[in-house]
Amino acid sequence: MKKRLKLKKTVWFIFIIILFLSLGLYAGLHIYQDYKYKQTINYKLLEYGYNPNEVEELLKVFNTKEEQEYLLNIKQNSQIISLIQEKYFIKNNFKDYLTYLEENKNLELKEIIRNVNIHLNHNFYEYDLKTDDSLEELMLVNKYYYLSSEYNPDDLVTVSQKYAWGDVGSKKVRQVAYDAFLNMWNAAYQDGYYLMINSAYRTFAEQESLYENRKKTDGIIIADKMAARSGYSEHQTGLAMDIFSKYNSNQKTFGSTEEANWLKNNAYKYGFILRYPLGLEKITGYEYEPWHYRYVGIKAATYIYENNITFEEYYAYFIENS
Numbered sequence: 224m225k226k227r228l229k230l231k232k233t234v235w236f237i238f239i240i241i242l243f244l245s246l247g248l249y250a251g252l253h254i255y256q257d258y259k260y261k262q263t264i265n266y267k268l269l270e271y272g273y274n275p276n277e278v279e280e281l282l283k284v285f286n287t288k289e290e291q292e293y294l295l296n297i298k299q300n301s302q303i304i305s306l307i308q309e310k311y312f313i314k315n316n317f318k319d320y321l322t323y324l325e326e327n328k329n330l331e332l333k334e335i336i337r338n339v340n341i342h343l344n345h346n347f348y349e350y351d352l353k354t355d356d357s358l359e360e361l362m363l364v365n366k367y368y369y370l371s372s373e374y375n376p377d378d379l380v381t382v383s384q385k386y387a388w389g390d391v392g393s394k395k396v397r398q399v400a401y402d403a404f405l406n407m408w409n410a411a412y413q414d415g416y417y418l419m420i421n422s423a424y425r426t427f428a429e430q431e432s433l434y435e436n437r438k439k440t441d442g443i444i445i446a447d448k449m450a451a452r453s454g455y456s457e458h459q460t461g462l463a464m465d466i467f468s469k470y471n472s473n474q475k476t477f478g479s480t481e482e483a484n485w486l487k488n489n490a491y492k493y494g495f496i497l498r499y500p501l502g503l504e505k506i507t508g509y510e511y512e513p514w515h516y517r518y519v520g521i522k523a524a525t526y527i528y529e530n531n532i533t534f535e536e537y538y539a540y541f542i543e544n545s
């Protein structure tokens with residue numbers, strides 16, 4: 224009897240020990256899992272105040288450990304979700320967006336994105352980038368991107384005097400741009416308009432003297448608004464043309480002619496864009512030039528026309544950071 228009772232007690236004792244061990248193990252595991260979860264980026268972002276959908280969206284964009292750590296270090300920023308949802312958001316520019324945003328709180332997020340994308344967070348001519356001329360018709364030349372003095376397109380053709388003013392044979396453009404121009408010229412002619420080229424390819428040296436002359440007569444501020452410094456002119460690409468009508472080649476009045484209007488609304492069909500539109504001087508760096516057309520190819524021209532953006536914006540999003 225006594226022996227059985229003792230055995231019973233021992234069984235109970237072992238049972239209770241096992242029970243406690245199991246409970247301890249279970250609790251320990253739970254605490255450990257909880258600790259692990261609290262170390263995850265998901266948990267930390269939720270703690271920062273993002274909702275689960277936003278967390279998902281953030282992790283889709285910031286998918287490396289380094290990027291996620293950066294994200295945690297900037298703490299809760301109420302504008303981050305809106306920033307990444309902007310149409311032309313470029314991840315590589317994220318840090319620059321935040322810096323620029325800090326300095327320009329009056330701007331809309333759309334403008335923050337655009338300005339940083341096209342390098343407007345730097346002053347014109349103070350942030351030099353070499354133009355990638357291997358991009359051919361998609362190369363960008365502006366007040367940041369420049370061509371060397373040696374750059375000369377090797378497929379220049381002479382524009383027929385039928386379409387050009389000036390000395391015979393003096394107007395040249397690249398073959399691809401000339402072919403497109405002829406198609407456009409014919410279409411305009413069908414519609415009753417006679418287009419004429421006033422200026423086309425310019426060498427580095429020609430641009431230099433043009434700019435220097437401007438500077439001498441009007442001063443540097445006006446000169447920079449009206450003409451490019453040498454190396455920074457699109458005319459050196461052989462893809463830009465100043466197009467007027469046969470009956471009006473006046474820079475002051477051409478913009479209000481039917482030809483200017485026709486060009487504005489049809490040039491993209493032939494691969495040309497109005498390069499310096501009205502009201503976008505701050506973006507392009509140039510005053511409105513209703514005559515200055517640039518060949519970029521039909522695909523890019525159509526996108527730029529339909530989405531009402533500049534070549535700078537297109538280049539930043541689709542070429543520079545694609």
Ligand SMILES: [Zn+2]
Nearest residue numbers: 463464465515
């Ligand atoms: Zn021009």
